[in-house]
C-alpha cells in the first residue's frame with residue numbers, strides 16, 4: 473500500500489499546504505518508518521501541518537485490522553502513535569495522523585490521532601460511518617466485520633495549540649459521504665474539513681473529487697482528502713488523488729496515483745476567502761430552519777452558529 477500525506481506550513485504568516493505519497497505494504501514496521509521518513513522530508517520542505525492517509529500502517533482490509541490494531545489508550549504501547557508523537561515533536565509540526573486500526577477492549581476502531589508540535593495528542597477521531605457496501609460485480613466491503621464505529625464528531629482548533637487560525641473538522645473516508653457531519657462541523661465553527669481516505673477504483677473515479685468539492689461548497693470551507701497511493705498488487709486498490717480544494721470548490725492541488733509530494737500555499741488571504749465567500753453568498757444564514765433543521769446532541773442549544 474502506498475500513502476499520501478498532506479501538510480500545511482506557516483511561513484511568514486502564510487500557512488502552506490502540501491501532500492506526500494508514501495509506500496505502505498504488509499510490513500507494519502516498514503510502513504511506520506516510511507511514514508516517519510516522509511514526515512521529516514515534508515517538514516524539511518517547510519510543512520507545518522502534515523496529514524497522512526487512512527490506514528497508513530497496514531493494508532486496507534478487514535482481515536488485516538485485528539492483526540495491525542494497536543492499543544493507544546488503556547496504557548497501550550502503540551508504536552504507531554509513538555512514531556506520530558515523536559515525529560510531531562522532532563519536526564515541530566502538527567500531524568493529522570491519517571488512520572490506523574485501534575484496539576480498545578474487544579473493539580477495533582478506524583482511528584485518526586492528531587498531535588501538536590510538542591508531540592502531545594490533542595484529538596482522536598474514530599470513523600463514525602463504517603464502509604459497508606455491496607455493488608455486485610464491482611466491490612463488496614464490510615468494515616463492520618471487524619470494526620466498530622466511533623460516536624463523536626472531532627474538531628481540532630489549531631489556534632488553541634499555538635498554530636494558525638484553522639479550525640478543522642475531521643472525518644475518515646466514508647464519513648465524507650454524509651453531508652450532515654460536514655454541516656455539523658460548519659455549525660461548530662470549522663473552516664476546514666479533513667478526510668484521510670482510501671476510495672477504490674470503482675467509487676474513486678466516480679465520487680472522490682465530487683464529494684470533496686460538494687462538502688467544501690456545502691460548508692464554504694477548505695476541503696482536504698488524503699489517500700494512499702495506488703498499489704495494483706493490493707487486495708484493495710486505492711484510487712489515490714489526494715486533493716485540496718478551497719471554499720469555492722476550486723482545486724488548489726492534486727496528486728495522481730503515485731507516491732508523491734504536493735505542497736499548496738494557503739496564505740492568510742486565502743483563509744480570508746472563507747469569510748468573504750460566506751459573506752458574498754450567505755446561504756448559511758438563508759437556511760429555512762422552519763422547513764428543515766440539523767439536529768445533533770453535539771450542537772449547543774443556545775450558542776448561535778458561527779457563520780461569518
Ligand SMILES: NC(=O)CCC(=O)C(=O)O
Pocket residue numbers: 526603644645646647649669670671672675676679
Ligand atoms: N475506506 C473507505 O471508507 C472507502 C470509502 C469509499 O470508497 C466510498 O466510496 O465511499
